[in-house]
Amino acid sequence: MSHLCLPHWPYLPAGVNGDSSLDWVSDYAGFQDSSRQYLRAIKVVDTQFADIVSELDRLGRLDNAIVIVMSDHGEDFGMARDRLWMNHVGGHEFSSYGHGSFALSQVQNHVVMGIQRYRKGKPVWRSRRLAGPASIIDLAPTIADELALDGGNYEGRSWLAELRGGMDLPVERIRYFENGLRSVGVEQAQINEKAVANEMSYLYRITMDDRFEIRPELLPQKLAEKQRGAVLGRWGVMTDPRSDVAPAAGDCWQAVDYERRVVTCVGFPAAQPEVADLQAHVCRYYAPDPGFYARWCGPAATGSRRDEK
Numbered sequence: 001m002s003h004l005c006l007p008h009w010p011y012l013p014a015g016v017n018g019d020s021s022l023d024w025v026s027d028y029a030g031f032q033d034s035s036r037q038y039l040r041a042i043k044v045v046d047t048q049f050a051d052i053v054s055e056l057d058r059l060g061r062l063d064n065a066i067v068i069v070m071s072d073h074g075e076d077f078g079m080a081r082d083r084l085w086m087n088h089v090g091g092h093e094f095s096s097y098g099h100g101s102f103a104l105s106q107v108q109n110h111v112v113m114g115i116q117r118y119r120k121g122k123p124v125w126r127s128r129r130l131a132g133p134a135s136i137i138d139l140a141p142t143i144a145d146e147l148a149l150d151g152g153n154y155e156g157r158s159w160l161a162e163l164r165g166g167m168d169l170p171v172e173r174i175r176y177f178e179n180g181l182r183s184v185g186v187e188q189a190q191i192n193e194k195a196v197a198n199e200m201s202y203l204y205r206i207t208m209d210d211r212f213e214i215r216p217e218l219l220p221q222k223l224a225e226k227q228r229g230a231v232l233g234r235w236g237v238m239t240d241p242r243s244d245v246a247p248a249a250g251d252c253w254q255a256v257d258y259e260r261r262v263v264t265c266v267g268f269p270a271a272q273p274e275v276a277d278l279q280a281h282v283c284r285y286y287a288p289d290p291g292f293y294a295r296w297c298g299p300a301a302t303g304s305r306r307d308e309k
Contacts (some may be wrong), residue, residue, distance in 0.1 A: 023040060030080075066146065076101075132169025133169065138159055185199050232278060238256075
């Protein structure tokens, strides 16, 4: 396993600072405000990956192998093409900079995920892009299916039939998402390391064996502050609890219409059938999380008596 870290903040690959070779990207619609430094990092990591594949081939490791390329998250730079707007009078932009800060951000949840079967150094599956909703939880069942392994109670689904048959993935699939720890310092275009350290340092401690961990006594609070949601096609829905990081947040169910690019604070259950159905799925999926169902899904749920705008 290799972990390639260049396309991660602060995106500082050696030898390319100030390079203008990627300025042509701004000629493409929707990419005028893309981060040049991030693109430079992607360019360099591409060469790193090529070197890895070349070395695997030289060592004979591709004679019988499954190669997987994946990323742990996407990145939201607040580009115009990715922005969402709050759907109320005087609506304003829904801030979603960073990675892992907004559970239903399409760009934060859009990851690199490639898989190829090699035999005698040659790829077996035709190179193409599979259309349809996928998830990193699909990798384990796909590998198990290809290797004819028995058992395995997987939440994900195998892509093997689509990979072998040249088909796309099924369209109708609900995927579940939740965010990570939030930080005001991280959720902005220019990150200040000192500000982030000052803001987040209270969360962590050094253990007796020199490990770095979140303080156990803060875990219930931070778990309760997590956004939890689901996406199906055009619609997404999530719980959006108020937190220290976002004290002015909705503290309600948020519905996302990806076609209109708007976020709306809705009641529970929502008036719109598609949104209400997703809410029900979220309630069932996250019911085992302590305190979740009572707060968001029961008779006294947050937002259950809220009027929709």
